[in-house]
Amino acid sequence: MTLAEPSLRPDRLDTLIACPHCDCLHTLASVPVGATARCSRCHSVLLSPRRGAIATIVSLAFGALILMISAVSFPFLEIEASGISSAASVIDAVTAFAEASGMMAPLSAIVGALIILLPVGRLVGIIYALGPLAMGRQPAAHAGLAFRVAMRLRPWAMAEIFILGVAVALVKIVGLASVEFGSAFWAFVGLVLLIAAKDTMICERSIWRILARK
Ligand SMILES: [Zn+2]
The missing domain is CATH 1.20.140 (Butyryl-CoA Dehydrogenase, subunit A; domain 3)
Structure with missing residues (x-):
């Protein structure tokens, strides 16, 4: 899955996540266990929760x-x-x-x-x-x-x-x-x-x- 484009409201900054490779900002979403969230620009892995x-x-x-x-x-x-x-x-x-x-x-x-x-x-x-x-x-x-x-x-x-x-x-x-x-x-x-x-x-x-x- 690819995370959504961010909302830059000052009171919502804690909901943002930056790509560690290209600094592109995304809105932090709930990622299901087993799924992988990737950067929409460079496709680097942002979140990858795994069971156990x-x-x-x-x-x-x-x-x-x-x-x-x-x-x-x-x-x-x-x-x-x-x-x-x-x-x-x-x-x-x-x-x-x-x-x-x-x-x-x-x-x-x-x-x-x-x-x-x-x-x-x-x-x-x-x-x-x-x-x-x-x-x-x-x-x-x-x-x-x-x-x-x-x-x-x-x-x-x-x-x-x-x-x-x-x-x-x-x-x-x-x-x-x-x-x-x-x-x-x-x-x-x-x-x-x-x-x-x-x-x-x-x-x-x-x-x-x-x-x-x-
Ligand atoms: Zn990126």
């Missing part, structure tokens, strides 16, 4: 959180060359910069925040904001704030960038040494996939409308 979407988002976030715990608890990679082997965990990768002196040391805190703390913070925020809704209850106190923070942190949570960096590094060293993937590596790959699936499922406007109604 919140329960799916919470399940994916919970699964990703469990995989993150596994990813930091178990060995990540084991490298062997000329009879010498070395195993490293994600925590080892984060603290590697702290062992260097000078300007590199603060990088440990930054890397730890970007690949572990911020992704975990986002997942906890989403579970806190949407978990009660998935169980048919009223949202918890400050659920809107938790959801807003989780959405704003999205560009800074870089677990997927980390796994991409690891993949590029492995291509470089695979000819020089034998590399074995630890269980944490697969947990990290799994959590990146779950986070991507969760972010795809989230229709931010639909969730804000549900939170505003409660």
Whole structure:
């Protein structure tokens, strides 16, 4: 369905919705579950409510959180060359910069925040904001704030960038040494996939409308 052209009366501004791609204004309509509202100019998706979407988002976030715990608890990679082997965990990768002196040391805190703390913070925020809704209850106190923070942190949570960096590094060293993937590596790959699936499922406007109604 395509939303109607807007009425620009000052007292009706809260009934307007702007297209995130071309800024075209539309009148906010009630979109049935399963339907998709598109921009009348560029046909981008504006609203797409799906049955059970919140329960799916919470399940994916919970699964990703469990995989993150596994990813930091178990060995990540084991490298062997000329009879010498070395195993490293994600925590080892984060603290590697702290062992260097000078300007590199603060990088440990930054890397730890970007690949572990911020992704975990986002997942906890989403579970806190949407978990009660998935169980048919009223949202918890400050659920809107938790959801807003989780959405704003999205560009800074870089677990997927980390796994991409690891993949590029492995291509470089695979000819020089034998590399074995630890269980944490697969947990990290799994959590990146779950986070991507969760972010795809989230229709931010639909969730804000549900939170505003409660
Ligand atoms: Zn548009």
